[in-house]
Amino acid sequence: MFQEAFLGILKPEIIAAFLSFLATVSAAVAAYRAPIAAAEYAETLRRKSADDDNRRRIKLNVFGQIMQERADISQRDCVVALNLIDVAFYDAPDVREAWAELYQSLDSARQVPGHVRDERLRKLLRAMAADLGLADNLRLDDFGRVYFPNTVAEENEVRRLERQATMKRLSAQSAPAQAQASPAETVSNSQTPGWPPRPG
Numbered sequence: 001m002f003q004e005a006f007l008g009i010l011k012p013e014i015i016a017a018f019l020s021f022l023a024t025v026s027a028a029v030a031a032y033r034a035p036i037a038a039a040e041y042a043e044t045l046r047r048k049s050a051d052d053d054n055r056r057r058i059k060l061n062v063f064g065q066i067m068q069e070r071a072d073i074s075q076r077d078c079v080v081a082l083n084l085i086d087v088a089f090y091d092a093p094d095v096r097e098a099w100a101e102l103y104q105s106l107d108s109a110r111q112v113p114g115h116v117r118d119e120r121l122r123k124l125l126r127a128m129a130a131d132l133g134l135a136d137n138l139r140l141d142d143f144g145r146v147y148f149p150n151t152v153a154e155e156n157e158v159r160r161l162e163r164q165a166t167m168k169r170l171s172a173q174s175a176p177a178q179a180q181a182s183p184a185e186t187v188s189n190s191q192t193p194g195w196p197p198r199p200g
Helices: 002-009 012-068 076-088 093-105 114-131 140-144 150-179 183-189
Strands: none
Touching (some): 012 114, 093 114, 114 140
């Protein structure tokens, strides 16, 4: 009896109907899932594109700031931009290597000549421009062309002198204050009987 029922199930018409049913269910599921999968894929592409745009905008900001201040990279905005290179260009080893070389030359203890620092700065700018796709027609010398009028140089010098004068004045004010001992320090420094000596 069981064998006859099993053989009845194996009839080609029943198998064909079952397979047709499975195909219909699969098509329905696919029809239901296709728009969702397409929407998820489109959202993934949109997010990736937005992330790429944000990364490029950050890189352009850093590059632009250093380019415009390349005549005097000690300017505050340029210093901020230089310190962002490793994060902004994390995926650009040539840029980070060029920045490491420039960074080493900025150490005054190394006494790197000025022309070497300038060359390393140009190399950094060229590497950044290449990473951004901007350097196809630019030579290394193109990054060395800077307009830096005397008035700007004089303004920078005035600010530097004012800063030095302020530092000197503040140092002079703090020196007498350090030389004078407070009453509490005078009492603690004195060798009154019954008090242990100050630790050495």
